[in-house]
Amino acid sequence: MKFSVTIPAYKARFLKECIESILAQTYKDFELIIVNDASPEDLTSIVKSFNDPRIRYYINETNCGAVNVVDNWNKCLEYATGEYIICMGDDDMLAENALQTYNDLICKYPNVDLFHSRTMAIDEKGFSVALMLIRNEYESLCNFMLYRFFPHNGNMQFIGDFCFRTTTLRKVGGFYKLPLAWESDDITAFMVANPNGVVHTAHPTFFYRINGQTITNTGNVEIKLESTDKAYLWYKNFLTSYSPVNVLEQQLLLQIKQNLDSFFTKKKIHIIASDIAQNVFHSFKWIFHKNSYNLSSVLVLQSIAKGIVDSIKH
Template identity: 40%
Template sequence: MIFSFVLPAYKGKYLEQAISSIIAQDYKEFELVVVDDCSPDDIRGIVSGFHDDHISYYLNEDNIGGHDLVAQWNHCLEYAKGDYVVLATDDDLYEPNFLSSFVPLIEKYPEVGLFRARILQVDDQNVVKDIDACYKEYLSPVEFRYHMLHGMRGGIPQYIFKRRTLVEKGGFVNFPKAWASDDATALLMSDCGVVNSQEHLVRFRWSCINISNDRRCGLEKFQARLLFSKWLQEHQVAVGEDEKWKTFYQRTVTEYLPIYNKLTMITTMSMLTCSHWIKSIKELWACDTFSLKDKCSIILRSFQKRIR
């Protein structure tokens, strides 16, 4: 078996659409592993409505994701049998040619551990709200890092991971609420470069029921951003001195990284509730990732954005 879709399921609202988009793949060498995380919704009933041999269903004894979402991701990974893994979600959608578009790319770049599909961002009615940029087919590790820091759209369901490499690296990078875990894991897996599709193959859904729009977990998102800022500083990309254009990317990434970290912290803090914002100041002040000057700047600029 070549591909494994692993789907940690908790929300039932869009699950039928998500599963339908997967089993409609025109390339059929795949499995779909649905792992019910003790959902209050009838996940089993939704899954049993499909009579397809590609699907297997498992029920967790406890609600793992309620305490540690990335632990649930890594738990689901244990069920995968394919050479390549897609961490699907219970609300995003795949185009029918998602897998078939990557088969020739995987054959062309067998050493690469990470493949990335272009995405369309849609709302709860599947109306397109934003379109991912088009990147060249192969990006070196430092090129990928450069684009990640300069506005590349990201989301865990758009990636295809080489399973053995992902497991050897310890699985998905764990941050609170999985916030920035997709970006960190992608960067971790990019040491042999990243291969991109030129077509839009994934529909990434923004809705009122996903974590992206949930302000209740704002403080945990802030904590994840703090951890990710430190993680980025600790995981640099080496470039040979003779590779002049790559050296440009490396220099630019190195110089821009502190600015990127500050901007993401300002944005994250500006969206917090008042009580979470006050708590975030205490945690920011205690961290060693930013200088005193940067901490003051982050606090001031996040406050200014909040009162606009």
């Protein structure tokens, strides 16, 4: 079995479209693993409407939930028998040539363990709202990491963007667990890309659906801050222990270290500002309880300013 395409499923709304896009693949050597996270919605009827032997369907006895969603990602990994694994949301879609594209790149780069799709973001009606930038076909680990430290709409990435070598993913401990999967996709990718780098597709083969039910747009603000702090510690530890293989990698690693604090400060400002934009009176919460979240006065004031401006814009 070449590929395991997995769906850690909870929502019914777009699940049928998601499954259809996978079964429509031009490359046929794959299994589709769907793990129902004890959803209150009727996912079973949707799955059973497809009569395809490549589908393997499981239902969790207890709900992992949004905070522990990575546990369900790793459930999918446990069931996978393919050489390579893709873990995508129950509302996302694959282009019909996605697996063929990955297979071609795998043949071209047999020693690489991580492959990454150029992604198109779509709205709830399936219309394109953003297209990620074209990346160099091959990137070293440090170049791949550095690119993520200058975020903008053209370089966002999601867990479903990636195709992992299954044995390597298991060797590093599976999908890296953080609350709400906040930063889990990036860290997992970096672990698997170490030391052989990453290969990117030139054409969009993954469609990430932006909608109000995604975990990115929901979830407890305090938990997001907790997850951000844990991710920061992972980066600090990783960058301290990582040994660059050449002079160029040394320079890239230095740039990453120089931008680390700024990157995570901006992430915290964004999280807090989003909370304030929804309710400006939350500004007082962050002022009076900043020490509880280990936040500086400057960071809180910057967050408040951004939150108020964002609330006015919307």
